Amino acid sequence: MIKKAPIKEVPPKQKRSSEEKAANSKTSVGTRNKLVKSALAHKIMSLLIKKYPEAECELSYKSPFQLLIATILSAQTTDASVNKATGPLFKEYPDAKTLASADIKHLRELVKPTGYYNAKAANIQACAQQLVDQFDGQVPKTQEELVTLRGVGRKTANVVLGVIYGVRGWAVDTHVQRLSKRLGFTKEKDPVKIEKDLEKLFPHEDWSKLSITLIFHGRRTCFAKKPACHLCPVDKLCPSAYKIK
Numbered sequence: 001m002i003k004k005a006p007i008k009e010v011p012p013k014q015k016r017s018s019e020e021k022a023a024n025s026k027t028s029v030g031t032r033n034k035l036v037k038s039a040l041a042h043k044i045m046s047l048l049i050k051k052y053p054e055a056e057c058e059l060s061y062k063s064p065f066q067l068l069i070a071t072i073l074s075a076q077t078t079d080a081s082v083n084k085a086t087g088p089l090f091k092e093y094p095d096a097k098t099l100a101s102a103d104i105k106h107l108r109e110l111v112k113p114t115g116y117y118n119a120k121a122a123n124i125q126a127c128a129q130q131l132v133d134q135f136d137g138q139v140p141k142t143q144e145e146l147v148t149l150r151g152v153g154r155k156t157a158n159v160v161l162g163v164i165y166g167v168r169g170w171a172v173d174t175h176v177q178r179l180s181k182r183l184g185f186t187k188e189k190d191p192v193k194i195e196k197d198l199e200k201l202f203p204h205e206d207w208s209k210l211s212i213t214l215i216f217h218g219r220r221t222c223f224a225k226k227p228a229c230h231l232c233p234v235d236k237l238c239p240s241a242y243k244i245k
């Protein structure tokens with residue numbers, strides 16, 4: 001005779017309280033984490049804004065055209081080097097028409113303090129020529145048009161749009177890329193993906209202000225090598241504090 005195995009008694013499922021159910025339906029773990037991350041990010045940025053109330057574009061210019069050219073020249077160098085070069089440059093070639101017809105050898109000499117001067121001289125002259133040919137010598141007002149210009153990427157376009165035309169945007173330069181990662185705002189490496197993460201994290205009206213604030217912090221405290229965490233107002237909140245030598 002075959003002996004039947006005893007049937008295990010399955011304990012009844014514990015009923016969840018109605019409060020628990022409500023809490024779980026309102027905010028999932030993912031949503032709660034996002035809220036915590038967002039609150040922390042806002043706290044960090046409000047402290048940094050307090051530290052740098054004067055944060056604004058440090059390039060010297062007298063017109064949208066001059067800011068555009070100065071921003072193209074600012075790649076891989078400091079604003080101080082750019083300002084040193086653009087003083088004499090804009091004295092001789094203050095607008096798109098004069099710069100487009102400049103002697104290229106002379107241009108190279110003038111932009112030498114900014115580094116990569118062969119490529120930069122060629123870029124700013126080609127950009128000036130495009131402005132003359134396609135935009136009546138004026139700087140266009142949309143990102144789509146700006147990025148068609150030689151030497152102009154999203155970062156340069158967003159700087160010009162934000163500073164000149166008041167269009168909010170993230171200028172994801174080397175400082176914004178580095179600090180966004182250190183502060184835990186993004187895990188991305190690609191500047192466009194970083195820009196998207198920052199756009200999701202902060203309100204639209206603050207994008208330009210926060211962008212220049214991060215740039216200021218990167219230049220003055222959160223250096224690429226040996227950041228001065230002991231002088232940083234967000235060292236208690238920053239996930240990278242004191243970890244980078």
Ligand code: SF4
Nearest residue numbers: 222229232235238241
């Ligand atoms: S604590 Fe250090 S790593 Fe973090 S933002 Fe400040 S300076 Fe940069």
